[in-house]
Amino acid sequence: MATVLALATVAPVAAGKGDEAASGVGNAAAATSASAPPSSANVTLICRSTPDPSACETALTSAEAQSAQDPFAASVQFAMARATTARSLARNLSASAPAVPPSGMHDCAELLDISLAQLRDALAGCAADAAGATTWLSAALTNQGTCNDSLAAATAARPPAGRDAVRKQVAALARFIRTALALHVKKVKGGGRSGVPPSAAPSPNKGTAFPSWLPEHDRRLLESPPTNAMTPDAVVALDGSGTHSSINEAIAAVTAPVGTKASGGRGAGGSRRKVIHVKAGRYRESVSISYQQEDVMLVGDGKGKTIIDGDKSVGGGYTTYSSATLGTYVGIHKPLHEHD
Known part of the structure; x- marks a missing residue:
């Protein structure tokens, strides 16, 4: 059992796929993503090598994309908007559910709250901490699976009210977070950054390695x-x-x-x-x-x-x-x- 505990973050999961773009397309998309918001002409190029091109195009042609600094920022801001909508629905539905024990809907409301905070962290810290942004995005993506697990735990005879509606929004949110994660990885590689976490700094007391932050x-x-x-x-x-x-x-x-x-x-x-x-x-x-x-x-x-x-x-x-x-x-x- 743990006797010393410092507040934790969830562990990162797979950083997504979609690095297999055809020669030239990947470089063009990466260069665009590192500079300016995408235009309708290059959205297809940017999204072609992401895991879900249609979700990517939806995010990059949204209203959020118009004020974003780059495609990655646009994708995260779009995911945040979807997370806010899903959270409101889950909160309203969980308010009518029994508080003890907490329902699967209550889990989803809390997980969506956490996901929204993680998306904010990823957007705010992506420039200074590429590996950290990968962690926050991966964690937010994992939360959607946990939400679905909690909703599925309810017996068939007592499905939580609005379960299918929340599932639908959570599934859509997962697609957009996955898109943001793919664009982040592409942006890091295009900018020549490794994305490796900061090197551990030794403690002056015992030489124990701790993260530099x-x-x-x-x-x-x-x-x-x-x-x-x-x-x-x-x-x-x-x-x-x-x-x-x-x-x-x-x-x-x-x-x-x-x-x-x-x-x-x-x-x-x-x-x-x-x-x-x-x-x-x-x-x-x-x-x-x-x-x-x-x-x-x-x-x-x-x-x-x-x-x-x-x-x-x-x-x-x-x-x-x-x-x-x-x-x-x-x-x-x-x-x-x-x-x-």
Whole structure:
């Protein structure tokens, strides 16, 4: 079980296909995609080598394409518009579904929310972090499959209201995200960039390799034992000796906006990582850190001492997605580190 946790991002999946363009066509498309918005004359050339040319042409001839900087930006902005529409539908339908256990429609609404944030991240960071943009797009694409899995988990006798409508929108969204991913890969190759993640930077303390974007403060947190050089923002203890008796309550408190009742008036918000010390004990709860609860780190007292013991299961009526004992859902660079 994990005793040290920093908020996570989902792992990247396959970066799509469509690199087999005929000689000359691929180079023309890549050069165009790196410069200006596509015209009707070259949309066909750009889209010919993507996995789904018709979806690509739909995106690049849309209203979003008119104000975009390049075909990739146009495709992402179009996907974001479709994600917003699908999210609204899923939210409206999930509002009428039972809250406990969460329905497959509830999963889809949350996954579409996360996907929208990931698409924004991909668009905002593509120039500075090509590999990161690939990760966000791949993650957003994976979310659509997870949404479908959750919808399919409902029994045939009790299909969620509007399931087919959401499935249709999610399937369309997957096509457009796949198109954006293909155009991103083409743009990276056309610009002569490798797309390889930033090289790991060694820690000055122990020589441990960490990603170059991980701040020195966070590296020290991950390398230090819980009792050394670590002042927690909250302490969870079953015997009442901490600030909270529930892990979820502590997470809510340290991520609440500054000055609210939940934060206790402390500086809970902001970009600094919030550390929660979970003392030894068996915590019978399912812990969820949403994509909006950034920069959270859980530190236990050691393997076999701090135990999180949830009891959600598919047999109990939960979907696979919502049955996790400890789940983190996020879009920004927040790696998951586990130390037993």
